[in-house]
Amino acid sequence: MKILVAVKRVVDYNVKISVNASQTGVETTNLKMSMNPFCEIAVEEAIRQKEKGYADEVVVVSVGSQACQEQLRAALALGADRAILVEAEEGLESLAVAKLLAAVVRQEQPELVILGKQAIDSDANQTGQMLAALTGYPQGTFASEVNIVEKSVAVTREIDGGLQTLSLILPAIITTDLRLNEPRYASLPNIMKAKRKPLDVVSAADYDIDTRPRLTTVSVVAPAQRESGIRVSSVDELLNKLKNEAKVI
Ligand code: AMP
Numbered sequence: 004m005k006i007l008v009a010v011k012r013v014v015d016y017n018v019k020i021s022v023n024a025s026q027t028g029v030e031t032t033n034l035k036m037s038m039n040p041f042c043e044i045a046v047e048e049a050i051r052q053k054e055k056g057y058a059d060e061v062v063v064v065s066v067g068s069q070a071c072q073e074q075l076r077a078a079l080a081l082g083a084d085r086a087i088l089v090e091a092e093e094g095l096e097s098l099a100v101a102k103l104l105a106a107v108v109r110q111e112q113p114e115l116v117i118l119g120k121q122a123i124d125s126d127a128n129q130t131g132q133m134l135a136a137l138t139g140y141p142q143g144t145f146a147s148e149v150n151i152v153e154k155s156v157a158v159t160r161e162i163d164g165g166l167q168t169l170s171l172i173l174p175a176i177i178t179t180d181l182r183l184n185e186p187r188y189a190s191l192p193n194i195m196k197a198k199r200k201p202l203d204v205v206s207a208a209d210y211d212i213d214t215r216p217r218l219t220t221v222s223v224v225a226p227a228q229r230e231s232g233i234r235v236s237s238v239d240e241l242l243n244k245l246k247n248e249a250k251v252i
Pocket of ligand 1 (some may be wrong): 009064097100119125129131
């Protein structure tokens with residue numbers, strides 16, 4: 004079985020971000036970039052399925068600039084076998100990414116496609132669902148457990164108030180939730196080995212796909228600064244302030 008994993012390059016989750024001067028997005032100059040955390044979980048899951056003997060090849064794919072090679076190499080160091088960079092302009096919308104991923108799926112014919120449930124930059128949470136619609140594959144989103152059983156995969160999903168288990172007929176699409184697994188760290192020898200693993204670069208333009216934006220960003224603003232709190236000396240004073248100043252009781 005071949006597993007295809009989509010990985011996105013995003014601003015590292017530890018970085019404190021700020022809005023750019025033109026208020027069109029986040030300032031990314033000189034920021035540390037990393038693999039989207041939910042994509043790390045997706046890569047880990049694919050590697051675990053290979054280690055358990057269910058998969059024989061793990062292919063990672065990223066859509067974006069040449070810089071995405073860094074995240075693809077990181078995935079190769081974790082244990083993926085091969086990488087594909089679909090070179091495209093930065094910041095494509097989810098629909099455009101999903102269309103390009105669908106083209107890669109048509110070429111690669113994986114039995115399982117694993118994506119993160121959302122990218123922490125846009126928080127869009129829609130690429131996996133759109134890819135399922137475009138390919139016609141069944142989808143198991145927000146997976147917290149994945150078990151491959153012959154020609155199907157059982158996906159346990161975190162839903163409001165509990166867990167739901169779905170059985171998807173392969174080929175299928177899964178998006179990963181936080182509790183699916185804990186990603187490993189790459190060892191130094193594996194980082195060295197990853198440099199020699201195949202990484203193919205293809206151009207998005209070669210697919211003849213309409214990647215024009217459907218959305219216009221009107222403006223991006225930072226959240227209002229929280230006002231500092233005050234200290235009260237008694238419960239009576241607190242109640243008085245809540246009643247007469249904040250007017251919440
Ligand atoms: P989103 O729908 O943007 O929140 O992203 C959900 C998931 O789709 C990510 O965790 C990735 O697995 C995949 N994805 C989104 N954008 C890209 C991209 N440019 N390249 C590769 N995978 C992506």
